Amino acid sequence: MAQSQDNTHEPxxxxxxxxxxxxxxxxxTEAVAEPVERxxxxxxxxxxxPSLAMLGLFGVSIGWLFWEGTGIWGLNNPVNWGFxxxxxxxxxxxxxxxxxxxxxxxxxxxxxxxxxxxxxxAMTIFAVMCALVFPGIHVGRVWVAYWMFPLxxxxxxxxxxxxxxxxxxxxxxxxxxxxxxxxxxxxxxDLATIRDxxxxxxxxxxxxxxxxxxxxxxxxxxxxxRAYLMLAGLATPLVLSVHSVVSMDFAxxxxxxxxxxxxxxxxxxxxxxxxxxxxxxxxxxxxxxFKMEDIITMRHLENMAKIMxxxxxxxxxxxxxxxxxxxxxxxxxxxxxxxxxxxxxYAWAYWIMVSCNVITPQLFWIKKxxxxxxxLFISSIxxxxxxxxxxxxxxxxxxxxxxxxxxxxxxxxxFWDFASLIGSFGLFFTMFCLFARFLPLVATAEVxxxxxxxxxxxxxxxxxxxxxxxxxxxxxxxxxAGGGGA
Amino acid sequence: xxxxxxDVPEASGGYRHYGVLARFRTAKELYRACEAVRDAGYSKxxxxxxxxVHGLEKAMGLKPSKLPFVVLATGLGGAGLxxxxxxxxxxxxxxxxxxxxxxxxxxxxxxxTFELGVLGAALGAVLGMFAFNKLPTxxxxxxxxxxxxxxxxxxxxxxxxxxxxxxxxEDTAEFLSGLGAAEVEHVPIEDPADDGDGGGGA
Numbered sequence: 001m002a003q004s005q006d007n008t009h010e011p012x013x014x015x016x017x018x019x020x021x022x023x024x025x026x027x028x029t030e031a032v033a034e035p036v037e038r039x040x041x042x043x044x045x046x047x048x049x050p051s052l053a054m055l056g057l058f059g060v061s062i063g064w065l066f067w068e069g070t071g072i073w074g075l076n077n078p079v080n081w082g083f084x085x086x087x088x089x090x091x092x093x094x095x096x097x098x099x100x101x102x103x104x105x106x107x108x109x110x111x112x113x114x115x116x117x118x119x120x121x122a123m124t125i126f127a128v129m130c131a132l133v134f135p136g137i138h139v140g141r142v143w144v145a146y147w148m149f150p151l152x153x154x155x156x157x158x159x160x161x162x163x164x165x166x167x168x169x170x171x172x173x174x175x176x177x178x179x180x181x182x183x184x185x186x187x188x189x190d191l192a193t194i195r196d197x198x199x200x201x202x203x204x205x206x207x208x209x210x211x212x213x214x215x216x217x218x219x220x221x222x223x224x225x226r227a228y229l230m231l232a233g234l235a236t237p238l239v240l241s242v243h244s245v246v247s248m249d250f251a252x253x254x255x256x257x258x259x260x261x262x263x264x265x266x267x268x269x270x271x272x273x274x275x276x277x278x279x280x281x282x283x284x285x286x287x288x289x290f291k292m293e294d295i296i297t298m299r300h301l302e303n304m305a306k307i308m309x310x311x312x313x314x315x316x317x318x319x320x321x322x323x324x325x326x327x328x329x330x331x332x333x334x335x336x337x338x339x340x341x342x343x344x345x346y347a348w349a350y351w352i353m354v355s356c357n358v359i360t361p362q363l364f365w366i367k368k369x370x371x372x373x374x375x376l377f378i379s380s381i382x383x384x385x386x387x388x389x390x391x392x393x394x395x396x397x398x399x400x401x402x403x404x405x406x407x408x409x410x411x412x413x414x415f416w417d418f419a420s421l422i423g424s425f426g427l428f429f430t431m432f433c434l435f436a437r438f439l440p441l442v443a444t445a446e447v448x449x450x451x452x453x454x455x456x457x458x459x460x461x462x463x464x465x466x467x468x469x470x471x472x473x474x475x476x477x478x479x480x481a482g483g484g485g486a
Numbered sequence: 487x488x489x490x491x492x493d494v495p496e497a498s499g500g501y502r503h504y505g506v507l508a509r510f511r512t513a514k515e516l517y518r519a520c521e522a523v524r525d526a527g528y529s530k531x532x533x534x535x536x537x538x539v540h541g542l543e544k545a546m547g548l549k550p551s552k553l554p555f556v557v558l559a560t561g562l563g564g565a566g567l568x569x570x571x572x573x574x575x576x577x578x579x580x581x582x583x584x585x586x587x588x589x590x591x592x593x594x595x596x597x598x599t600f601e602l603g604v605l606g607a608a609l610g611a612v613l614g615m616f617a618f619n620k621l622p623t624x625x626x627x628x629x630x631x632x633x634x635x636x637x638x639x640x641x642x643x644x645x646x647x648x649x650x651x652x653x654x655x656e657d658t659a660e661f662l663s664g665l666g667a668a669e670v671e672h673v674p675i676e677d678p679a680d681d682g683d684g685g686g687g688a
Contacts, residue, residue: 025536025640150571158580161572162587162594170601178608185612188621189536193638212622215629216637218533218542220619225538226551227615231608234561238604245597448537456517456539 007299008371018112018450021294025448028295032190032444033197035290035436043289044437051429058423061416062137070140072416079399079411084138087421089267089391091131091428092172092246095179096239096268097275098124102182103235106228112303114446115296118190119286120279121183122439126431127278128176130424135168137420164248171245178238182231185224188214189445243267250394256337257398260325266318273311273357274387280304280380282432284373286441295442298371305370308383312361315390319354337398345410346397349389356386504627504675505531505647506659507634508667513539516642519665520545523644526661530650534628534643536636556614557607564606568599631673648675 007016023031065072075082098120105113136145148169150159159166191211198204214220244264251263280301287296326338341350360382363369370376401408435441448454510516513535520533524547533542543550572595576582581589616622628634628645637643644667646658659670 029639150575158575161575161598162584162591167597170598174601174605178604181608181612189638196635196638213624213626215626216534216536218535218546219548221538222543222548223551223553223615223618226553227611230554230557230611234604234608241597241600445537454513454537454539456513456541458514
C-alpha cells in the first residue's frame with residue numbers, strides 16, 4: 001500500500017491523476033500484457049485448483065440432483081423455493097455492478113472506470129452464467145426445461161407471456177448475451193495488442209482470430225466508439241430492467257413479504273451494492289497478484305467504497321420502509337410477516353442481513369476506513385454474506401409462515417443445498433481465474449485515453465488562458481475535457 | 487460473415503506499394519498532421535492508433551457514423567417481433583383465458599417487448615459495427631510493415647494509400663516527413679516472397 005502515490009485527494013489546481021506510477025503507453029501495454037504472456041505463476045494455481053475442486057462439487061451435486069430429484073434439497077411444502085432461487089437472485093445481482101461500471105459510469109463520463117471495467121464486465125458474465133444454472137436445474141423435470149422458451153413443439157403449447165417467470169427467462173438470458181457482446185467489443189483492441197506481441201505461432205493464430213484483424217484505424221474507431229456508446233446506452237436500461245423483472249417474480253405473488261411495490265428499486269440497489277462488494281473483493285486480490293497497484297489505485301477503491309456506502313444506505317432505507325409500510329398498511333398478514341422476519345424462527349438470518357448490509361458500510365463515512373485495504377476486504381466479504389442472506393430472508397421467511405398456520409414449517413438446508421451454493425462459487429472463480437490468466441485484465445486501450453499525453457490538445461487550454469482567450473489561431477474549439485478527468 | 491475484401495481497386499496490379507506509412511511521436515503531432523493531410527486534399531488515407539484519439543475524426547474530416555440508424559432499425563425490429571410473437575401466441579396460437587382477462591393483454595407484453603428490442607438493437611450495434619469496419623479482415627498490407635506492430639502499443643500512424651489521386655511515391659513521403667513524422671516507409675502491396683503469411687497479423 002505504501003509504495004503507491006496517494007491520488008485520493010484533489011489537488012488545489014487541476015485534477016488528481018487517475019493512474020499513478022508514471023506510466024506511458026508502452027509501459028502500460030507491458031504491465032497489462034505481461035501477466036497474459038509470462039509463465040503461469042504459482043499463486044494462480046493456488047486460486048485455480050481449489051476453484052476447480054469446487055466446480056467439481058457443483059458437477060457432482062447437479063448430477064445427483066438429476067439422478068435423485070429435488071428431494072435431496074431441504075425444500076418442504078410451504079418453502080418450495082429454497083437455495084436455488086436464493087442463489088439465482090444473488091448471482092444475477094452480483095452481475096449488476098459490472099454493467100453499472102461498464103455502461104452507466106461510461107455514460108456519466110466517469111473515466112476512473114477504465115481501470116476496472118474489463119474485470120467487472122467479466123465478473124458480470126460469469127455471475128450470469130452461475131445464475132442461469134439455477135433456474136435450469138431447479139425445475140425438477142430438467143428434460144422439459146425447454147418449455148421455458150417459446151419453441152414450437154408437438155403439444156402445440158406456448159409459454160404464458162403474462163407471467164413474470166417468463167419475463168425473467170428473457171431478461172436474464174438477453175442480459176447475459178448483451179453483456180457478452182459488450183465485453184467482447186471492448187476486448188477487440190486489446191486482443192490485437194496481445195496478437196501483435198505474440199511470440200509463438202499458436203498465440204498469433206488464437207488471439208489473431210479473436211482480434212478480427214483489428215488495426216486501430218480511426219475510420220474503424222469512429223464506428224467502434226459509436227457502437228460502444230450505443231451498447232452502453234442499451235445496457236443501462238437493460239440492467240435496471242433485469243433485477244426489476246427478477247423482483248417481480250416475487251412482487252406479483254400475493255404472499256405477504258413479497259407483495260410490495262418497493263421491490264424493483266430495492267432489488268436494483270441491492271444488486272449494485274452486492275456487485276460492487278464482489279468487484280472490490282476481486283480487485284483487491286488482482287491488483288496484488290498482478291502488481292497493478294498503480295493502475296487500480298486507492299482512488300478506484302475509494303470510489304467503489306463510496307458507491308457501496310450509497311447503495312448500502314439505499315438498501316437500509318428499503319428495509320426500514322418495508323417495516324413502515326407493513327405497519328402503515330394495516331394489513332395483519334403483512335404486519336405478521338415482518339414481525340416474524342425480525343423476531344421469528346429466521347430472526348438470526350434477518351439480523352445477519354441487517355448488520356452486514358446496513359451497519360458495515362456506515363464505516364465508509366470515514367476516509368481512513370475507505371482507504372484501509374484490510375477493512376475494504378473484510379467489509380466486501382461481509383456485504384456479500386449479508387446480501388446472500390437478504391435473498392435468503394426474502395425467500396424463506398416469507399414462505400415458511402403464510403396465511404394458514406396449519407401450513408407452517410421450517411426450512412432447513414441440506415448438504416446438497418450447500419454443495420450447490422459452494423459449487424456455484426467454484427464455477428465463478430474458475431472462470432475468473434481463466435480470464436485473468438488468458439485475457440488482459442485491464443482495458444488497455446481505454447486506460448491509454450486517460451493518460452495526459454493521449455489528449456491531442458494537451459496544454460492548449462493553458463495557453464489560451466495565458467493569452468487571454470481565443471486568438472483564433474490553430475486552437476480547434478474549446479479543448480475537450482482534459483485527459484485526467486473525473 | 488466471410489472474409490471481407492480490401493478497398494483495393496481492381497487495377498491494383500499496377501501498384502508497387504500499398505502506400506506510405508508514417509509514424510508520429512505524440513497525439514498532438516498526429517492531430518496536426520491529420521489536419522494537414524485533410525487540407526492537402528487526400529481522400530484515401532487513414533490514421534491508425536492504439537486508442538481512439540479524441541476528436542481525430544474532425545481533424546480527418548470524417549462524417550459521423552451512420553451506425554445509430556442501423557441500431558434504431560434493428561431495435562425497433564426486435565421490439566416489433568417480440569410484441570408480434572406474444573400477441574400471436576395469446577390471440578391465435580394458444581388462446582387461453584386466464585382469470586377472465588382479455589386475450590390481448592398488451593401491458594403484460596411490455597417487458598418481453600422491451601428486452602427483445604434491446605437484444606435487436608445490441609445485435610445491430612455489434613454486427614453493424616463489424617459490417618461498417620469490414621471485420622473480420624484478417625489480412626491487410628499494413629501488417630507487412632514490421633513497425634506497424636506498434637499500432638496496438640504506442641505507435642500513432644498515418645497511412646496514405648497509393649490509389650489516392652494526389653498520391654506520389656516520393657512527394658507524399660516527403661510531405662509526411664515534413665509534417666514531423668518520426669519514420670516514413672513504403673509498404674509493399676504484395677509479399678516479396680509470397681509463400682504464405684508475412685507474419686504480423688495472424
